[in-house]
Amino acid sequence: MGDSFKARDISLKAQKKLLSKMSNKTIAKNFIDGNLASVLDNLYSLFKGYTGNKKEAEKVVKNIIKIVVKINILYRNDEFSAEDLKVANQLRNKFNTIVKTVISFFEVAFTFDKVFLTKNINDCRDLLKQLVGNHLTDKSLGRIDHVLDAFTDPAFMEEMFRPESPHRPILQKIIDDMSKAFDEGGI
Secondary structure: OOOOOOHHHHHHHHHHHHHHHOOHHHHHHHHOOHHHHHHHHHHHHHHHHHHOOHHHHHHHHHHHHHHHHHHHHHHHOOOOOHHHHHHHHHHHHHHHHHHHHHHHHHHOOOOOOHHHHHHHHHHHHHHHHHHHOOOOOHHHHHHHHHHHHHHHOHHHHHHHHOOOOOOHHHHHHHHHHHHHHHHOOOO
């Protein structure tokens, strides 16, 4: 009766361990659709072009992939409670607001509002950490901070939405993919 062995717990641990051993391309094929893969490829190009640092750009994208895949594994294994699922719904709504806002800021010149966007991204960060806080390690929570810190960097944000920014062609591709995902119900 006091035996705490549970096959489901072992299975989840094995999946997380296997995830850490898989290549990013293998992970992407199993958990990320073509549209999201295109967004991630373009985010890599965007961060690499902005920072001039290939390793940092790779780290941001790898951390996004790890976060998305771990959340997907938790969801597929019914690890989220009813309360967690409510938070996940709030997170999805907040993320949709961010995506729509980014699209609007890009398409309508001089509408960029750094304070508004930063607040919404940080609200998203709080909801994401609330969702996964009881399920993932501090290292994974650090990955969330790393990614969202990159997106909320004031200089980065200003450069991305500056009408004459040299990064606009890559950002246009990201915007197109995000719009397509909205149209197809993928966000």
